[in-house]
Amino acid sequence: MKALIQRVSSSQVNVSGKKVGSIEKGLLVFLGLEKQDTRPMAEKMINKIISYRVFPDQNQKMNLSLQDINGEILVISQFTLAADTKNGTRAGFSTAMPPADAESLYDYFVQITKSSSLKVETGIFGADMKVSLINDGPVTFLLEVVQ
16 A cells, blocks of 8 residues: 655645535545555555655654644545556556446545544545645655555
């Protein structure tokens, strides 16, 4: 399971010209699901994301987490993160979780995220989404959870 997280001042996602999710200060999370990913891995990933220290403290050191600042989170499904890019010039998707399974695990991930005390917004699974953001820093990390 992979999550590309970006510290943002704001972010929003549109589908068919309509805004379906938006946040202010927080994390934009692009979630990539692979065939071997499980619910326990999703729980581990969301705990990692909300406690990952990416926000500055009073000394401008990245010592504060999303929970510490009571930030917001925007979760976007992104199967291209599961791509195999080791060979050639075209990505392969044999490692990506099949869409029906991925949607179920994505929904579970969102459900667990919403059980936190944070404001949570999402895109629409499988939709053609237009995501805009103001990356704060810029600060971007690729987080991975394995069994």
